[in-house]
Amino acid sequence: MRVGTAPSAAYDDLPYTRGGAVDRADVGALVQSAVDGDAAAWKALVEGLSPLVWSVVRAHRLSDADAHEVYQTVWFRFAQHLGRIREPDKAGSWLASTARHESLKVLKSLRRLTPTDDPQLLDRVSEDRTPEESLLDSEEAAAQSERVRRLWQEFEELGDRCRQLLRVLMSTPPPSYQEVSAALGIAVGSIGPLRQRCLRRLRARLDARGAL
Amino acid sequence: MNDDDMNDELEEFDEDGFDGALLEEELRRAAAILDPVPAELSRIAVDAYVLHDLDARIAELTFDSVVDAIPVRGATDVPRMLTFRAGEVTVDVEVTGQGLMGQVLPPQPARIEVLSGPQSAAPLTADAMGRFTTDAPPTGPFALRLRTGGEVVVTEWLRA
Numbered sequence: 001m002r003v004g005t006a007p008s009a010a011y012d013d014l015p016y017t018r019g020g021a022v023d024r025a026d027v028g029a030l031v032q033s034a035v036d037g038d039a040a041a042w043k044a045l046v047e048g049l050s051p052l053v054w055s056v057v058r059a060h061r062l063s064d065a066d067a068h069e070v071y072q073t074v075w076f077r078f079a080q081h082l083g084r085i086r087e088p089d090k091a092g093s094w095l096a097s098t099a100r101h102e103s104l105k106v107l108k109s110l111r112r113l114t115p116t117d118d119p120q121l122l123d124r125v126s127e128d129r130t131p132e133e134s135l136l137d138s139e140e141a142a143a144q145s146e147r148v149r150r151l152w153q154e155f156e157e158l159g160d161r162c163r164q165l166l167r168v169l170m171s172t173p174p175p176s177y178q179e180v181s182a183a184l185g186i187a188v189g190s191i192g193p194l195r196q197r198c199l200r201r202l203r204a205r206l207d208a209r210g211a212l
Numbered sequence: 213m214n215d216d217d218m219n220d221e222l223e224e225f226d227e228d229g230f231d232g233a234l235l236e237e238e239l240r241r242a243a244a245i246l247d248p249v250p251a252e253l254s255r256i257a258v259d260a261y262v263l264h265d266l267d268a269r270i271a272e273l274t275f276d277s278v279v280d281a282i283p284v285r286g287a288t289d290v291p292r293m294l295t296f297r298a299g300e301v302t303v304d305v306e307v308t309g310q311g312l313m314g315q316v317l318p319p320q321p322a323r324i325e326v327l328s329g330p331q332s333a334a335p336l337t338a339d340a341m342g343r344f345t346t347d348a349p350p351t352g353p354f355a356l357r358l359r360t361g362g363e364v365v366v367t368e369w370l371r372a
Contacts, residue, residue, distance in 0.1 A: 034261070042261040050257055054249040069255060069371045072329070073353040075257040076369040080355070082264040102371060109278045148242045155239060169238040199232040202239075 006207040028089030035083040046075070048173070049092055055171035060103035066110075070102045082208050090177065096168075096183035123150045154205045162198035171194060218238065254272050259330040268357065268364040271296035271303055276370075296356075296367040303365075307372050314356075316342035322360035328352060 027048070033041035053074050057067045078095055085094055155166060168175060168183045181188045275295035292307040305314040316322050319342040325333040326346060337357075338344040350372040360364045 034264070035266070036345065039261055046254060046257040050249045050254055051244075054247075054253070055243070058247060068250070069352050070261075072256055073252050073369050073371045074355055075260045076263055076329070076355070079260045079263040080265070080270060080366065080369055083266050083272070105276070119322050139333060148245055151238055152242050152246050155242070166236075166239060167243075170243045172240055172244055174236075174240070184215075195236075196232050199235050200230060203230060203235055204255055 027091050028087075031082065031085065031088035041052050042079075045091065049095055050173040051173075052092055052168075052175050052179060052183070055168050055175075056096050056099035057103055059167035059183070060100070060107065062103055062106055066106045070099065070106060073102050074099045090178065092179045093182035096175070096179045100183050100185060150209065151206065154209065156200060157205070158198065158202060161194075161199055165191070165194055166198055166202070185199050232324045242254050256329065262330050263327075265364075265366060265371075268366040269298045269301075271298035271301065271358075271365050271367045273368050273370060292372070294370070298365045301358075301363075301365055302361070303358065303367060305356070305367075307349055309349060312348040314338075314343070316344075316358060316360060318342070320360055322358045324359075326350065327355045327357055327366075333357070 027045070030041045030048075034045060053071055054067075055071050057074075074095060077098060078091070081094075085091060087094075129151060130147050155163065158166070164184060165180070165186075168180050175183070177188045177191045180186075180191050186194070234253055273294060274297045275293065277293040278288070281293065281295075294305040294307070296303045296305070300318070302317040303314060304317065305312055312326070316338050319340070320338075321340050322338040322342065324336040324338055326336060328350060329352070332366050334342050334346070336346060338360075353369050353371050355369045356367045358367075
């Protein structure tokens with residue numbers, strides 16, 4: 001169970017949940033349907049769980065190229081293991097955990113090949129423009145855009161641990177604490193307190209800058 | 213949500229003290245705008261459905277030099293060594309800048325495909341000793357599908 005966050009129904013009408021957010025309760029049933037040959041069920045799984053996989057990869061600050069390859073590897077492997085996954089209703093945790101392991105492996109091989117390079121420096125915001133982003137560029141929305149960018153900037157400058165945790169927590173729809181635990185290798189019980197601390201820290205940074 | 217709504221919410225926020233859930237929601241919106249899943253990646257994941265193959269046996273990765281080997285100080289461009297196992301069949305693979313070199317054990321001829329995604333496969337043949345090579349390294353995630361005897365074995369997907 002999630003503690004201290006709004007239920008997903010509270011923001012169902014907001015644009016970022018449009019189209020394809022999977023109710024986590026349905027994940028097991030969707031996996032079973034996909035095993036039985038239902039391509040639409042697979043598509044729904046991708047739409048519902050893709051942001052979680054992407055968040056886990058981004059939380060590890062891979063370069064764009066590495067992030068793309070890890071993301072693909074995770075989904076190819078999920079397709080390959082479909083029908084063999086022991087707890088289909090925990091497919092989100094399976095994906096999060098696989099994304100974590102593959103991300104860590106990339107970081108490990110980078111350190112080995114180029115010990116002085118910091119792969120984290122390669123990180124940057126995706127260049128893909130979404131309809132929402134284009135909208136933000138319009139003049140009426142300039143203030144809103146500025147808010148979002150300032151928030152993002154302060155988030156990016158948090159310490160590694162908080163930045164990582166928040167990057168996973170902010171995926172859409174909100175991940176369960178089991179999924180966060182699988183994504184980051186931290187105990188479920190420590191996520192709530194850590195989350196609160198990290199959000200406070202971010203709030204304090206924003207207040208200090210007079211932002212938001 | 214218009215600006216007025218947003219301001220109302222923020223006033224409440226300040227009066228009532230810290231509201232973590234609200235800030236998390238703002239971050240969620242920011243992520244959806246500034247760092248969404250790239251559209252081409254979503255498409256590839258949807259297409260990946262064709263990779264499910266309930267009849268093949270999966271050869272699991274049992275050794276990966278990136279994780280399991282002790283690095284040699286000063287050695288650069290060491291080949292990546294991988295071992296996959298499905299029951300009694302083992303596949304050893306070495307990834308170098310020139311391509312893949314591998315062997316099926318116990319030694320046996322095999323028809324092999326190098327998979328690099330939902331769409332593409334490059335065919336190879338392993339000789340009587342089970343040895344095979346490719347002339348280019350994989351550029352992204354890859355898997356090997358082997359037909360040997362009456363059996364199909366697919367190695368776990370891996371990023372080269």
